[in-house]
Amino acid sequence: xxxxxxxxxxxxxxxxxxxxxxxxxxxxxxxxxxxxxxxxxxxxxxxxxxxxxxxxxxxxxxxxxxxxxxxxxxxxxxxxxxxxxxxxxxxxxxxxxxxxxxxxxxxxxxxxxxxxxxxxxxxxxxxxxxxxxxxxxxxxxxxxxxxxxxxxxxxxxxxxxxxxxxxxxxxxxxxxxxxxxxxxxxxxxxxxxxxxxxxxxxxxxxxxxxxxxxxxxxxxxxxxxxxxxxxxxxxxxxxxxxxxxxxxxxxxxxxxxxxxxxxxxxxxxxxxxxxxxxxxxxxxxxxxxxxxxxxxxxxxxxxxxxxxxxxxxxxxxxxxxxxxxxxxxxxxxxxxxxxxxxxxxxxxxxxxxxxxxxxxxxxxxxxxxxxxxxxxxxxxxxxxxxxxxxxxxxxxxxxxxxxxxxxxxxxxxxxxxxxxxxxxxxxxxxxxxxxxxxxxxxxxxxxxxxxxxxxxxxxxxxxxxx
Numbered sequence: 265x266x267x268x269x270x271x272x273x274x275x276x277x278x279x280x281x282x283x284x285x286x287x288x289x290x291x292x293x294x295x296x297x298x299x300x301x302x303x304x305x306x307x308x309x310x311x312x313x314x315x316x317x318x319x320x321x322x323x324x325x326x327x328x329x330x331x332x333x334x335x336x337x338x339x340x341x342x343x344x345x346x347x348x349x350x351x352x353x354x355x356x357x358x359x360x361x362x363x364x365x366x367x368x369x370x371x372x373x374x375x376x377x378x379x380x381x382x383x384x385x386x387x388x389x390x391x392x393x394x395x396x397x398x399x400x401x402x403x404x405x406x407x408x409x410x411x412x413x414x415x416x417x418x419x420x421x422x423x424x425x426x427x428x429x430x431x432x433x434x435x436x437x438x439x440x441x442x443x444x445x446x447x448x449x450x451x452x453x454x455x456x457x458x459x460x461x462x463x464x465x466x467x468x469x470x471x472x473x474x475x476x477x478x479x480x481x482x483x484x485x486x487x488x489x490x491x492x493x494x495x496x497x498x499x500x501x502x503x504x505x506x507x508x509x510x511x512x513x514x515x516x517x518x519x520x521x522x523x524x525x526x527x528x529x530x531x532x533x534x535x536x537x538x539x540x541x542x543x544x545x546x547x548x549x550x551x552x553x554x555x556x557x558x559x560x561x562x563x564x565x566x567x568x569x570x571x572x573x574x575x576x577x578x579x580x581x582x583x584x585x586x587x588x589x590x591x592x593x594x595x596x597x598x599x600x601x602x603x604x605x606x607x608x609x610x611x612x613x614x615x616x617x618x619x620x621x622x623x624x625x626x627x628x629x630x631x632x633x634x635x636x637x638x639x640x641x642x643x644x645x646x647x648x649x650x651x652x653x654x655x656x657x658x659x660x661x662x663x664x665x666x667x668x669x670x671x672x673x674x675x676x677x678x679x680x681x682x683x684x685x686x687x688x689x690x691x692x693x694x695x696x697x698x699x700x701x702x703x704x705x706x707x708x709x710x711x712x713x714x715x716x717x718x719x720x721x722x723x724x725x726x727x728x729x730x
Contacts, residue, residue: 265446267284273723277302279294281475283439289317290437292321293329293450294336296328296331299638310339314337315340320333320345324354324432325355325516334393335391338399343403348432353431360397363397369390370387418440419439421437424468425463425465426452430461430462430517469688470691472691479699480675481703482706483676484676484679485670492528496534498631500535505629508600510618511602512633513547513634518633518673520577523577524565542584543590543603608634610645611642619645623663630645632646641654684711693719
């Protein structure tokens with residue numbers, strides 16, 4: 265019995281963990297690398313032949329957890345992909361959207377590089393196509409929370425609510441190898457407690473080995489007041505300046521949460537009513553999925569959703585823009601407006617065009633409401649760069665830059681410690697993943713001081729579980 269760390273090691277993205285037992289390999293998550301310094305790994309041969317993997321277990325539908333699946337299937341994986349029903353619906357939306365972006369970006373780069381007479385660092389072809397994404401959908405099989413699923417003679421899996429996004433899961437693997445028996449727990453992304461829309465994260469009393477995310481291992485979400493007050497302040501200030509508010513959003517959970525809060529502020533008359541554009545076909549489709557799974561929502565959101573005539577993700581002034589033409593027309597709009605568009609770290613999709621049109625305007629505001637991984641465009645802007653490169657142009661940053669931390673779907677440092685405190689005793693080993701190196705090492709040192717055995721794995725490192 266062993267585990268191989270194929271991603272999310274001393275970095276946040278590319279969740280990929282291979283577990284071997286009983287002569288078979290299972291992959292937990294199959295995500296994309298999104299930090300600029302490691303993007304080339306998406307193009308390299310997968311470290312383990314895809315055809316040798318028996319099953320993929322998917323924690324949730326964010327790109328850094330599921331985004332490599334179409335390429336993985338194209339390269340030879342022929343097994344099943346197990347996930348909750350909501351995750352499967354969302355993953356199909358995400359992967360199709362990603363494939364469209366891959367195709368569009370490849371065509372755009374090829375055209376731009378030909379014009380500039382140069383070649384880029386990556387192939388001018390998509391990592392995978394819409395056809396590849398569609399072909400992978402037949403591999404998905406639904407699994408309900410807490411349902412034991414026998415993977416082979418040596419492995420049984422269970423999915424538990426992670427409280428991160430709709431359908432997100434933590435996964436326990438029960439392994440048997442001759443006389444040895446081990447339990448391995450994958451935290452996936454741990455949600456925050458007492459957040460709107462989704463449930464609180466599951467906690468556990470025991471496990472032999474634990475892989476825990478560490479995205480916010482070195483800090484809490486240090487917002488000085490309630491989220492709705494902070495959001496109201498940003499929107500009101502931007503309205504006075506007469507500028508647009510550009511919000512890079514993750515299409516899953518974050519977009520719906522922002523809509524939920526803006527809707528409350530509009531209905532309560534706390535902000536001026538201006539057009540709010542949800543410029544993301546994926547976010548629009550994902551919002552419709554939320555409505556189909558009321559049982560996965562927390563009591564307040566569920567009551568809101570089920571109330572006669574209620575539309576928790578809709579309000580006066582909200583406009584959905586599905587087509588490219590509709591998206592382009594937003595930038596011809598003269599009055600102040602709010603634009604929500606993907607991706608959440610500013611690396612791809614329609615948000616790049618809106619940033620290009622607005623980041624050089626002092627009256628506008630760019631509002632970040634999610635984690636910005638090292639090397640991403642969003643991180644460069646947040647770090648205070650005076651100039652950034654967007655769509656082949658070097659643009660001066662003149663817009664006001666704002667950030668609200670409390671929207672994060674990740675538990676902060678205190679939340680991670682709360683999750684660990686539920687264990688009756690420390691596991692044999694705790695592996696810290698999904699965190700930048702400095703943050704993960706800092707938490708590891710703190711936990712070692714409390715008697716925990718902690719590892720911060722390196723890329724491609726492996727460990728025996730016996």
